[in-house]
Structures are given as C-alpha cells and as structure tokens.
Amino acid sequence: MSRRITLGVVRPAAVNIFVNGKAVEAYEGESVLTALMAGGVLVMSRDSFGRMRAPFCNMGVCFDCMVEVEDGSSRVRACLTPVRAGLRVIVPDHN
Amino acid sequence: MVANEQQAAVATCEVAIIGAGPSGLAAAALLREHGAAVTIIDEQARAGGQILRQPPKSYSVANWLPAKLYDGVKVALRAVEERQDIDWRFQSTVLGIMRPSPYRALRAGAVRSNHIDNNTNVAGTEPDLASGSQDTRGEGSAGYGSAGVRDSRNPGGIAGSELAGVSDGRNLGSIAGSGLCGGGAHELWIHGPNGLYLLRANAVLLAPGCYERPLAFPGWTLPGVMGTGAIQTFVKSQQFVPGNRFLLAGSHPLQLVVADQLLSAGAQVAAVVFTQRKQQAWLLMRHPLVALRHHRQLLETSHIFRRLRRAGVPVIFGHTIVSADGAAVVERATIAAIDAKGTIDRHKTKVFDCDRVGICHGFLTSSELARQAGAEMHWKDHAGGWLARHNEWLESSVKNLFLAGEITGVDGADAALEKGRIAAVGILRSLGRVDDRQAHNLAATARNRLSHQQSFAAILQELARPPASLALQTMSDDTILCRCESIKRGELCQALADNKHILSADAAKLLTRVGMGLCQGRLCGDNVARVIAEARGVQPGKVGPFQAQAPVKPVPLAAFMRRP
Numbered sequence: 001m002s003r004r005i006t007l008g009v010v011r012p013a014a015v016n017i018f019v020n021g022k023a024v025e026a027y028e029g030e031s032v033l034t035a036l037m038a039g040g041v042l043v044m045s046r047d048s049f050g051r052m053r054a055p056f057c058n059m060g061v062c063f064d065c066m067v068e069v070e071d072g073s074s075r076v077r078a079c080l081t082p083v084r085a086g087l088r089v090i091v092p093d094h095n
Numbered sequence: 096m097v098a099n100e101q102q103a104a105v106a107t108c109e110v111a112i113i114g115a116g117p118s119g120l121a122a123a124a125l126l127r128e129h130g131a132a133v134t135i136i137d138e139q140a141r142a143g144g145q146i147l148r149q150p151p152k153s154y155s156v157a158n159w160l161p162a163k164l165y166d167g168v169k170v171a172l173r174a175v176e177e178r179q180d181i182d183w184r185f186q187s188t189v190l191g192i193m194r195p196s197p198y199r200a201l202r203a204g205a206v207r208s209n210h211i212d213n214n215t216n217v218a219g220t221e222p223d224l225a226s227g228s229q230d231t232r233g234e235g236s237a238g239y240g241s242a243g244v245r246d247s248r249n250p251g252g253i254a255g256s257e258l259a260g261v262s263d264g265r266n267l268g269s270i271a272g273s274g275l276c277g278g279g280a281h282e283l284w285i286h287g288p289n290g291l292y293l294l295r296a297n298a299v300l301l302a303p304g305c306y307e308r309p310l311a312f313p314g315w316t317l318p319g320v321m322g323t324g325a326i327q328t329f330v331k332s333q334q335f336v337p338g339n340r341f342l343l344a345g346s347h348p349l350q351l352v353v354a355d356q357l358l359s360a361g362a363q364v365a366a367v368v369f370t371q372r373k374q375q376a377w378l379l380m381r382h383p384l385v386a387l388r389h390h391r392q393l394l395e396t397s398h399i400f401r402r403l404r405r406a407g408v409p410v411i412f413g414h415t416i417v418s419a420d421g422a423a424v425v426e427r428a429t430i431a432a433i434d435a436k437g438t439i440d441r442h443k444t445k446v447f448d449c450d451r452v453g454i455c456h457g458f459l460t461s462s463e464l465a466r467q468a469g470a471e472m473h474w475k476d477h478a479g480g481w482l483a484r485h486n487e488w489l490e491s492s493v494k495n496l497f498l499a500g501e502i503t504g505v506d507g508a509d510a511a512l513e514k515g516r517i518a519a520v521g522i523l524r525s526l527g528r529v530d531d532r533q534a535h536n537l538a539a540t541a542r543n544r545l546s547h548q549q550s551f552a553a554i555l556q557e558l559a560r561p562p563a564s565l566a567l568q569t570m571s572d573d574t575i576l577c578r579c580e581s582i583k584r585g586e587l588c589q590a591l592a593d594n595k596h597i598l599s600a601d602a603a604k605l606l607t608r609v610g611m612g613l614c615q616g617r618l619c620g621d622n623v624a625r626v627i628a629e630a631r632g633v634q635p636g637k638v639g640p641f642q643a644q645a646p647v648k649p650v651p652l653a654a655f656m657r658r659p
Contacts, residue, residue: 005334005360008157009150029140029151034333042318042424049581052423054318056578056618058325059145060138060188061306061461063613063649064578074651080138080186082151094423 002037015085020093026083033058033065033078036091043092044078052092055079067091108134108182110522111283111296113189113464116144117168117508118500118515119302124175125519125537129528134182134294136189136285142176143168144304144500145324146508148332160331162352163395168508187287191645192299192468192496195282281468281496284645291654298495298522301468302515303461305479305501310345310456310561311622312569314419314428316578323453327353336362338451342428344368344416345455346561348396353453354408355399364408365447368430370456370561372413382554415439415561417569419452428452437562439569456561458505459621465502466643468493474636477560479505480621481640488521488534489514497522506552513545566625576626577619579612584626591630598631599639600624613649616641 004011016023017035026035033055036044043052044065055065058079065078068090078089110126112119115137123133135142141149147168150156160169175181283294307322314320319338323345329337330353340363343350354367369376403410414430417439421427432443460479466472470491471484483491483498490497499518500511517538524534570576572585590597590607597603600610600623609623610616616623624635631638 001339002335002337005330005336009334010155012153027151027153029153030333030335034329034335034337037329037337038335047579047581051316051575051581052318053578054316054424055321056309056325057306057322058328059148059306060648061614061617062578066613074653082140 001040004034004038015083017083017085017087017089019089019091021088028083028085030083031079032067032069032076032081032083032087032089035083036067036078036089041091043094046092105282105293105295107295108132109296109526110134110298110300111136111281111294112300112302113137113283114144114302114304114500115139115142115183115185116302116304116500116511117146117171118511118518119144119300120171120175121512121515122300122302122499122519122522123178123181124171125516126522127175127178127180129523131523131526131528132182134184134296136184136187136283136294138186138188140185142183142185143172144508145306145328147172148328150332150334154334156334163391164352167512171512184285184287187285188648189283189285189464190291190647190650191284192301192464192493193282193284193293193645195280195295286646286648286650286654291650298497298525300497300499300515300518300522301464301483301491301502302498302500302511302518303464303502305458305460305505306617307455308457308459308480308621309618310416310454310566310569311574311576311584311619312417312419313571313574314421314425315454316575317419317421317425318423319421319425319450320419320452320454323347323350323353323455326451326453327356330356330360336360339363340365340449341451341453342366342368342416342447342449343453343455344414344428344430345453345457346370347455347457347559348555350453350455351396351399351403351410353455355402358402358406358408364403364406365428365449366409366411366430367403368411368414368416370413370415370433370565371558372433372435376412376558411445414445415565415569416452416454417441417444425450425452433562433565437564439565456565457556457559458501459617460502460505461617462502462640463615463617463643463647465491465496465498466640467645467647468496470496470498472640474634475504476563476635477556488524488538489518490521490525495522495525497525504549504552505556506549507555510545510548510552513541513548516541517545566622567629570622570626576622577609577612577616579614579618580608580610582607582609582619587623587626588630591627598627598633598637600627600641601639603627604641610641615643615647615649 011027014025017026024039042054044067045053053064056062060077060080066075067078069076070088109132112135115135126133143149280297281299307324329335342365350367354364413433417431418429419425427448429444429446432440462481465483470493472481482504483502485491485498497518499514520534520538523529570584574584576584604610624638627638628635
C-alpha cells in the first residue's frame with residue numbers, strides 16, 4: 001500500500017477531510033490527491049462511458065484526478081488542491 | 096508583494112513570467128537586479144518547477160533532495176524564493192495570452208477605472224495607459240478612443256486596424272510614441288485563487304516547462320499506471336510513496352534517479368526497464384564530451400547502478416512495456432524484447448508483479464500557450480515535440496513574448512537557468528532598460544554556458560530516445576488513445592480509412608472527438624499525430640498539433656459567475 005514517509009519529515013497536526021462523508025486523516029498543505037491515495041482511494045471519477053479515471057501526471061496536465069469538492073459545486077484537480085480541515089470530497093463509491 | 100490586487104479585474108505589471116521553474120526564477124533574479132518589476136505566475140503552491148517540486152510550506156523535511164544534480168537549480172531557487180519585491184501568484188493558471196481586445200475594452204472600461212487605484216503600484220514606475228489619463232482626451236467616444244490606444248500597443252492586432260481608423264488618429268500617434276508601452280503589450284487571462292482576472296504586461300516570459308511523453312499500450316489507463324515523473328513528485332514533494340511495488344519502464348535516464356529515490360523511501364522496485372540496448376547506452380555514455388565534462392553525472396549514475404544491484408533490482412535493457420493487467424488496479428506488467436531495428440518481439444516476454452507502473456519516454460513541451468498566442472512553432476521529435484521559434488534574445492515570433500526553458504527544446508534544468516538569463520536580458524533590452532552593447536555583455540556568460548549545456552543535452556536526447564515506431568507498436572486497435580474521451584486507436588484508424596481527406600490532428604478531432612476532452616489533447620496529441628502520420632505516410636510534424644485556444648485549460652463555469 002501507499003504510505004507517507006515519516007523518517008526526517010515533520011508534518012503539522014493531522015486534520016480530517018471527508019471523503020464521501022467519511023473522515024480521512026490528512027495534513028494541511030499536502031495535496032488532496034495524496035490524502036485520497038493515502039486513504040486508499042485511487043479512482044477519482046468515472047467518465048461518461050463508466051471508465052475509471054485515476055491520476056496519471058500529478059502536475060495538473062492530465063485532468064485525470066478531477067474530483068468534486070464541497071457539495072458537488074465545483075470540480076478541481078486533486079493534485080493541485082491543498083488539503084484544508086473539513087474539506088469535503090466526492091469520489092466514486094467502489095474505491 | 097501586493098496580495099489584494101489579485102482581486103482586481105484587470106491588473107498591470109511590467110514583466111510577467113509564466114512558470115516558476117529554473118528558467119523563470121533565473122530570469123526573475125536578473126530582471127530585478129536591473130530594476131524591472133516582476134510578476135511570476137505558477138499553478139503550483141510554491142516555486143521550483145517540476146524539478147524542484149517543494150514539500151508543502153507546513154512541512155519540514157531533513158536533507159531534501161541530496162543528490163548533486165539538483166545543486167545548480169537549488170541555488171537559483173534560494174536566490175529569489177523569499178524575495179518580497181517579486182509579485183508571486185501561485186495556484187494560478189494562465190488560460191490565455193491575449194491581444195488586448197478593442198471590443199472587450201468597450202465593456203471593461205468601467206471595471207478598469209474602478210480598480211485602477213489598486214493596480215498602479217504593481218507596475219512600478221511604468222505609465223499605465225489604462226488609467227485615467229486617456230479619459231481626458233475629451234472628444235469622441237471614450238470607448239473607441241481606448242480601443243484605438245490598445246491597438247496601438249499591438250500593431251499585429253487583427254481587428255484593431257479598422258477600429259483605429261474610427262478612433263482619433265492624433266491621440267493614437269501621441270500615445271504610441273510615449274515610451275515603453277508603445278508596442279506589443281499582452282494581457283494574460285488568469286484563473287487564480289480569487290477567480291478570473293486579466294494581467295496586462297509590457298513583456299511576457301513564457302517558461303511553462305514540459306511533461307512526460309505518454310506511451311499508450313494495453314492497460315495504460317488502468318489505475319496504478321502513471322508517469323514516472325508523477326511518482327517522483329509524490330516522493331520528493333509530498334513525501335509520499337504512492338504504492339508498494341513499482342515497475343519503471345521507458346527510455347529516459349530519469350528512471351534510474353526515481354528508482355533510487357523509491358528505494359531510499361522504502362518502496363520495492365520490481366525492475367527498471369530500458370528500451371535501449373546496453374551497447375547503445377554505453378556507446379553514448381563513453382562519448383568524449385560526456386566523459387570529460389560530465390564525469391560527475393556519470394559517477395552519480397554508477398553509484399545508482401550499484402545501489403540498485405545491491406537491492407536486487409534488475410535493470411533490463413532492450414525491452415519495452417507491452418501491457419499492464421489487473422482487475423481494478425495494476426497487478427502485473429508485461430515487457431517484451433526489442434530487436435536491433437527497434438521491432439518488438441512478442442515471443443520474448445517477461446511478467447512482473449507490481450501495483451504501480453511508471454512510464455518514462457522523454458518529455459513533451461507544454462506548448463499550448465505559445466501556440467494559442469500565435470507563436471511560430473516547429474516540430475523536433477526527441478527534443479520535446481512542438482517547440483517555439485525564437486531569435487537570439489529568445490523572443491518568439493510574437494513581439495514581447497519571450498521564451499525560456501524547455502519550450503525552446505528540452506535541454507534540462509541547468510540549460511533552463513541560462514535560457515532564463517538570456518531571455519531576461521532580451522526583455523531588458525526590449526524595454527529599453529539596457530542598450531544593445533550592454534545586453535550583449537550581460538548575456539555573454541549565459542550564452543557560453545548554454546552552448547556547453549546544449550551539447551550535453553543533445554547527447555542525452557539521443558541517448559533517451561525510444562525507437563521511433565515504439566508507440567505505434569505498443570498500441571493495439573483496442574488501446575485507448577484519448578483518455579479523456581475514451582477513443583480507441585482503432586476508431587481513429589477507421590475514421591482515417593473512411594475519410595481520406597483528413598490530414599491534420601484538428602480534422603481528426605472534429606470527426607472522432609479525439610483530443611476534445613479535459614486535457615485538450617496534451618496526453619493524446621503526440622500519439623494521435625503518430626497514427627495519422629503513419630496512415631498518410633508523412634512525418635508527425637506535418638500532421639500538426641491540435642489548435643490551442645483560450646482557455647487552454649478548463650475553467651469551471653462558476654468562475655465566470657463570481658465577480659472578483
């Protein structure tokens with residue numbers, strides 16, 4: 001499984017984000033994509049054909065990590081969006 | 096510097112630098128040294144570009160990126176990163192480089208004058224044509240008048256010439272002759288943390304960098320297959336190992352660096368696979384230029400080889416990835432041998448268990464803004480695909496649109512530093528801050544270093560080049576070519592067979608939707624061009640890139656509804 005490196009790394013205090021309503025531990029400043037993957041989520045959305053979309057470039061080019069944030073009011077690239085406490089993210093269910 | 100002016104609908108600045116990577120940072124340092132006001136725009140949260148993707152500010156990381164190859168760019172980063180006299184605009188996407196539009200001016204006049212007081216400081220001492228001064232011209236419609244003025248800064252404007260005729264000719268003349276703003280200003284359309292706005296700049300330095308050239312093969316859209324650079328960024332910036340067991344396959348030496356970083360971070364590396372045959376790699380490494388001038392890099396490479404061997408990681412030459420398989424995520428990857436002619440031998444395969452695959456076949460320039468702005472481009476396959484043409488000052492064919500870094504050829508970070516410096520001198524010269532003789536003196540050292548860097552880069556590009564036909568061999572008819580629209584190679588081929596008149600990527604896009612999705616062809620464009628080129632018996636450069644239009648990256652409709 002994926003995991004955060006802890007040796008030699010000091011992070012701020014953990015906060016919660018809510019992934020499909022469920023609390024997931026994360027750190028302010030890390031990318032939402034990292035927080036999702038650390039929480040075991042790899043599929044960020046499904047396209048109109050039902051195909052699973054998972055991150056490819058991690059630098060804002062591929063748009064494969066677009067997720068819905070807050071109450072579905074906006075879609076952002078998870079790799080470019082920093083975690084803040086209480087952020088609500090929606091991803092496909094089966095992850 | 097001035098945080099609140101991001102809220103203005105139109106801001107102004109002297110020099111706008113797009114991209115806070117090595118070239119942008121080196122340019123900023125030199126421009127500031129000579130008194131030019133600098134605004135830097137980048138999509139990331141911190142400076143450094145992809146090579147120095149920094150950990151979040153809230154982290155503290157001991158011994159970050161210790162390898163020597165980062166030394167030069169780290170110095171450039173530390174030199175400017177904390178400077179308060181640079182206007183940093185992070186987490187901001189440039190959606191377009193616009194010609195100031197006379198039509199928009201008619202509508203935006205009111206908004207501009209409301210916000211202009213916030214903006215005058217940003218531009219430093221430069222006169223701002225958008226400020227109240229031109230409104231005092233009196234006679235005639237202010238709207239048409241300002242339209243004419245805007246056009247005078249941009250002789251190349253298309254619609255402008257007609258409107259200029261309508262406007263007051265005397266005003267035009269006097270303003271065009273009134274100093275630095277006399278020609279070629281640009282407006283950047285930016286989506287930042289506070290919404291959409293325009294940033295007017297007397298000169299723009301475009302330093303957008305590059306991204307991984309994706310290889311399409313069966314299973315490449317399966318969750319767990321990523322660019323090797325993406326994996327590396329998780330490790331170096333996020334301090335996160337994005338999987339358990341990695342297979343790295345490609346043709347670029349970066350793979351060795353990433354494998355080493357993954358091992359250090361405690362991950363397993365199933366294998367590192369190179370398309371090159373071993374003899375081919377050794378021949379180039381023993382090139383006298385490399386051996387003499389770059390012995391440090393060679394030494395570092397041999398250390399990495401030793402560490403990989405000690406960890407039991409096989410480094411396999413003369414093979415390519417041909418498929419990734421798994422139920423919901425990658426579970427295994429298959430590689431196959433490549434013969435001396437570059438043909439895949441599907442009888443000679445090996446299978447590796449892994450949960451992540453990194454692919455790394457060189458880089459493509461982020462060329463969309465240059466293309467959208469109308470800069471002349473040319474195609475050079477192994478140097479990054481579509482590159483922007485430039486003069487000796489790295490000015491593109493569009494006046495006051497300068498270029499630096501990989502957009503002129505993927506020559507690496509150390510060369511990018513020198514290009515940034517040369518472009519900065521070019522900008523100072525164009526703004527009248529230095530004369531010709533001073534400019535040549537200022538740029539001499541950078542030019543000298545750049546020519547050394549580029550001869551090394553040329554060897555590396557040759558070394559890192561996959562077989563020309565690799566992508567056409569790894570894609571089956573069933574392989575997804577366009578990830579965004581889920582278009583398979585077979586669908587494109589069928590469309591090409593049915594429509595013999597289709598010769599360009601754009602025509603194929605209109606017919607099949609290939610390249611029409613969220614990434615706007617950034618990921619599929621190169622492979623689409625190869626498929627069309629093969630079908631028509633031409634070079635991919637003849638097929639052309641997809642046309643780039645603003646917004647070059649998707650913007651949520653909500654951003655248009657929000658008033659900044």
